[in-house]
Amino acid sequence: MFSKVLVANRGEIAVRVMRACKELGIRTVAVYSDADKHSGHVRYADEAYNIGPARAADSYLDHEAVIEAGEKAGADAVHPGYGFLAENAEFAAKVEESEMAWVGPSAAAMERLGEKTKARALMQKADVPVVPGTTEPVESAEEVKEIADEYGYPVAIKAEGGGGGRGLKVVHNEDEVEDQLETAQREGEAYFDNASVYVEKYLEAPRHIEVQILADKHGNVRHLGERDCSLQRRHQKVIEEAPSPALDDDLRERIGEAARRGVDAADYTNAGTVEFLVEDGEFYFMEVNTRIQVEHTVTEQVTGIDVVKWQLRVAAGEELDFSQDDVEIDGHSMEFRINAENAANDFAPATGGTLETYDPPGGIGVRMDDALRQGDDLVTDYDSMIAKLIVTAGDREECIIRSERALEEFDIDGFHTIIPFHRLMLTDETFRAGEHTTKYLDEELDTSRIEQAVEKWGLAESGTDEEEEVTERDFTVEVNGKRFEVSLEERGAPAIPTPAGGSSGSTRSRPDVAESDEEEEVVIEGDGEQIAAEMQGTILSVDVEEGDEVASGDVVCVLEAMKMENDVVAERGGTVSQILVGEGDSVDMGDVLVVLE
Numbered sequence: 001m002f003s004k005v006l007v008a009n010r011g012e013i014a015v016r017v018m019r020a021c022k023e024l025g026i027r028t029v030a031v032y033s034d035a036d037k038h039s040g041h042v043r044y045a046d047e048a049y050n051i052g053p054a055r056a057a058d059s060y061l062d063h064e065a066v067i068e069a070g071e072k073a074g075a076d077a078v079h080p081g082y083g084f085l086a087e088n089a090e091f092a093a094k095v096e097e098s099e100m101a102w103v104g105p106s107a108a109a110m111e112r113l114g115e116k117t118k119a120r121a122l123m124q125k126a127d128v129p130v131v132p133g134t135t136e137p138v139e140s141a142e143e144v145k146e147i148a149d150e151y152g153y154p155v156a157i158k159a160e161g162g163g164g165g166r167g168l169k170v171v172h173n174e175d176e177v178e179d180q181l182e183t184a185q186r187e188g189e190a191y192f193d194n195a196s197v198y199v200e201k202y203l204e205a206p207r208h209i210e211v212q213i214l215a216d217k218h219g220n221v222r223h224l225g226e227r228d229c230s231l232q233r234r235h236q237k238v239i240e241e242a243p244s245p246a247l248d249d250d251l252r253e254r255i256g257e258a259a260r261r262g263v264d265a266a267d268y269t270n271a272g273t274v275e276f277l278v279e280d281g282e283f284y285f286m287e288v289n290t291r292i293q294v295e296h297t298v299t300e301q302v303t304g305i306d307v308v309k310w311q312l313r314v315a316a317g318e319e320l321d322f323s324q325d326d327v328e329i330d331g332h333s334m335e336f337r338i339n340a341e342n343a344a345n346d347f348a349p350a351t352g353g354t355l356e357t358y359d360p361p362g363g364i365g366v367r368m369d370d371a372l373r374q375g376d377d378l379v380t381d382y383d384s385m386i387a388k389l390i391v392t393a394g395d396r397e398e399c400i401i402r403s404e405r406a407l408e409e410f411d412i413d414g415f416h417t418i419i420p421f422h423r424l425m426l427t428d429e430t431f432r433a434g435e436h437t438t439k440y441l442d443e444e445l446d447t448s449r450i451e452q453a454v455e456k457w458g459l460a461e462s463g464t465d466e467e468e469e470v471t472e473r474d475f476t477v478e479v480n481g482k483r484f485e486v487s488l489e490e491r492g493a494p495a496i497p498t499p500a501g502g503s504s505g506s507t508r509s510r511p512d513v514a515e516s517d518e519e520e521e522v523v524i525e526g527d528g529e530q531i532a533a534e535m536q537g538t539i540l541s542v543d544v545e546e547g548d549e550v551a552s553g554d555v556v557c558v559l560e561a562m563k564m565e566n567d568v569v570a571e572r573g574g575t576v577s578q579i580l581v582g583e584g585d586s587v588d589m590g591d592v593l594v595v596l597e
């Protein structure tokens with residue numbers, strides 16, 4: 001096994017990988033940019049190296065800077081996490097040529113599966129169903145039209161290098177072919193340096209199902225069942241789960257076996273994910289992701305297999321020690337991406353902020369994968385995902401209820417997160433029924449419901465910056481004749497004005513204050529301070545006389561209420577002009593006791 005691993009990533013996935021290293025007795029090396037000097041993955045690592053400025057291209061994406069850090073540290077392997085350099089075959093090749101091992105598939109296998117038409121041809125040969133379409137790049141609008149005539153519109157034009165919805169163009173009729181072909185080619189060139197495109201039949205409302213694979217260097221390939229990632233917004237996954245609520249056991253078995261077959265044919269090693277589209281009981285290969293994925297966690301939860309540990313073991317040459325039959329799916333798991341975004345404002349990412357409160361949930365079935373801690377500043381240079389909440393239970397129903405509980409416990413202050421959106425989804429009929437497709441969030445969900453969810457469960461508008469002041473006050477209230485003693489905490493919000501003080505508004509006049517003493521009509525004069533009873537009770541003593549000077553905070557009388565003696569004090573101070581009560585008097589809440597001028 002390796003003795004020291006460099007983790008070429010940041011945030012929660014870097015910590016996730018380091019946790020696996022720790023359990024395997026491997027020392028860890030972090031790399032960080034100037035923006036991440038104080039980040040969680042740097043704190044967690046045994047040692048850390050600055051690899052450049054905040055801009056990813058100058059740090060996390062800088063091949064030489066990363067490799068140099070690994071060599072300086074004497075690391076014997078590089079784990080890329082996801083994103084950044086994880087699927088860069090050129091970088092993988094450079095690591096392979098160095099003294100360090102690459103924790104991932106070989107650069108050659110990454111290349112074989114990186115180009116979409118090559119991957120499609122390879123899968124087709126392995127008897128894995130692919131979406132009907134071409135396995136050769138197309139160049140002219142005429143070719144696209146021929147294919148569309150064969151399969152029927154709509155068709156998808158996809159960039160060879162594509163992914164994440166970029167370079168994907170849907171064509172609904174012949175008239176759109178030319179424009180969409182040009183756009184797909186242009187986007188392919190711009191994003192992936194590859195203008196080559198191909199054509200597929202476009203499925204209108206598929207589910208996104210993906211299968212986790214592990215393969216060693218001894219020819220063993222296992223699949224760890226599927227994940228359902230159909231709940232996506234603009235190609236960003238929001239909630240993922242395992243197993244899929246949309247598959248029956250037969251389809252589940254066939255997809256798993258197809259994924260295993262396909263990867264086997266590609267001479268693939270390490271962890272990988274085979275993505276499928278599923279529609280009308282049919283499944284179609286889409287692409288292979290040659291990395292650990294964000295949502296690997298739900299697979300770990302339902303199989304009990306530590307995918308990241310196996311990535312390290314397999315890269316070190318170890319053999320998988322379980323058979324396909326040993327892999328059992330037990331229970332149900334959901335992952336909630338905790339993104340620092342305002343769901344009510346088109347999921348706009350937070351542009352800064354400090355994690356004033358970070359109080360994550362716990363208890364049975366709750367797993368947190370994170371790197372930030374309370375008090376940390378939010379780093380906004382990379383992506384907005386700050387943590388993942390993974391909830392596991394015996395079945396989907398229990399998982400949903402447990403997730404509601406966990407998300408309710410989750411307390412984050414300092415910036416918006418999409419927790420309110422998750423809570424909305426857990427109440428959403430379509431999601432609860434497991435009937436959502438990849439179209440659901442973008443085309444079917446009523447967005448006003450998101451605004452309501454943020455209103456209900458989102459950040460309180462106050463108390464997000466200044467240290468909030470907590471004022472505690474006790475009241476007695478009667479509701480339908482029943483007495484309640486109420487303890488009120490005013491956090492941040494302005495104090496509720498009461499007749500005797502509070503912050504303002506203590507001038508409500510009560511000319512009939514002594515009405516129980518039949519004849520007297522008490523008239524309060526002047527516009528000075530009126531000191532009133534904050535609760536119903538009995539006057540134990542009056543501590544001032546008319547004409548006395550009292551200062552702010554001085555006691556003017558003592559009121560016994562709820563078996564306690566309460567000092568009644570002047571708020572502003574002044575000269576005592578009227579005393580409206582005497583020792584032994586019973587007063588109601590709000591009765592004026594003493595007037596100052």
Ligand code: MV4
Binds near residue numbers: 164
């Ligand atoms: C498709 C498709 C329907 N038919 N291909 C989107 C990302 C890219 N990697 C593949 N994508 C799709 N390809 C055919 N032939 C629908 C999508 C798609 C999608 C796929 C998975 C999850 C969410 C999606 C949202 C919109 C479109």
